[in-house]
Amino acid sequence: MQCPVCYEKSYCLYSQINELKYFQCQSCKAIYLDKNNHLDQQAEKLRYELHNNELNDPSYRKFLSQLHNPLIKKLSKNSIGLDYGCGPGPALAEMFKESYCCMDLYDPFFFPDESYKNKKYDFVTCSEVAEHFFNPLEEFQKIDKILKKGGWFGMMTNFYDDSISFEDWYYRKDPTHVVFYSLETVSAIASMMTWSCEIPSQNVVLFQK
Numbered sequence: 001m002q003c004p005v006c007y008e009k010s011y012c013l014y015s016q017i018n019e020l021k022y023f024q025c026q027s028c029k030a031i032y033l034d035k036n037n038h039l040d041q042q043a044e045k046l047r048y049e050l051h052n053n054e055l056n057d058p059s060y061r062k063f064l065s066q067l068h069n070p071l072i073k074k075l076s077k078n079s080i081g082l083d084y085g086c087g088p089g090p091a092l093a094e095m096f097k098e099s100y101c102c103m104d105l106y107d108p109f110f111f112p113d114e115s116y117k118n119k120k121y122d123f124v125t126c127s128e129v130a131e132h133f134f135n136p137l138e139e140f141q142k143i144d145k146i147l148k149k150g151g152w153f154g155m156m157t158n159f160y161d162d163s164i165s166f167e168d169w170y171y172r173k174d175p176t177h178v179v180f181y182s183l184e185t186v187s188a189i190a191s192m193m194t195w196s197c198e199i200p201s202q203n204v205v206l207f208q209k
Contacts, residue, residue: 008026011025017167020037021033028188031182032179044176047174048087048088054089061091066156071154075152077100080104081104082124084124093105117145120151121151122148126155131158131177131181134178137192153206155205157203159182159202
């Protein structure tokens with residue numbers, strides 16, 4: 001078994017909660033769920049369909065603004081972006097469109113068009129997506145390939161640190177959340193991908209290629 005974030009094989013059992021096993025990479029400090037505990041595709045999609053992500057919901061837009069607002073400051077007008085893992089209600093893409101960006105959508109369940117692989121983007125967003133990646137390194141490599149040099153990758157996820165009770169953490173309790181990132185993990189990702197990074201707020205990281 002190897003870490004799905006950095007592929008290192010040095011790990012330990014971090015926590016076992018009922019039948020769920022979580023491991024921690026000793027290199028990048030990512031915590032990840034045992035593959036044997038992953039949901040199948042049908043169960044995963046059913047879970048996503050329960051999400052209430054309405055395009056015009058003010059509270060949802062306020063939440064997404066944590067990623068939108070610092071990233072839009074990095075972009076020029078008419079920048080071309082991809083909302084990677086946009087879900088059934090691509091509100092973040094709409095917010096960037098309203099900020100004069102051109103947006104494409106990709107989601108393996110709801111917008112499965114893979115033509116994005118043949119394009120280059122000024123920026124890519126992943127809002128509440130990276131924690132669902134079964135193979136994060138592979139996903140980050142896909143994103144790197146489609147980013148223009150100097151392009152931005154904005155990622156929002158709840159970062160874990162030792163002040164959080166892992167067993168009681170609401171973020172862990174979502175059965176579709178299979179990998180959890182710390183600030184050490186973010187730094188490791190930036191190093192592996194040769195990206196620079198900055199953290200404008202608590203659960204947002206902006207990588208630049």
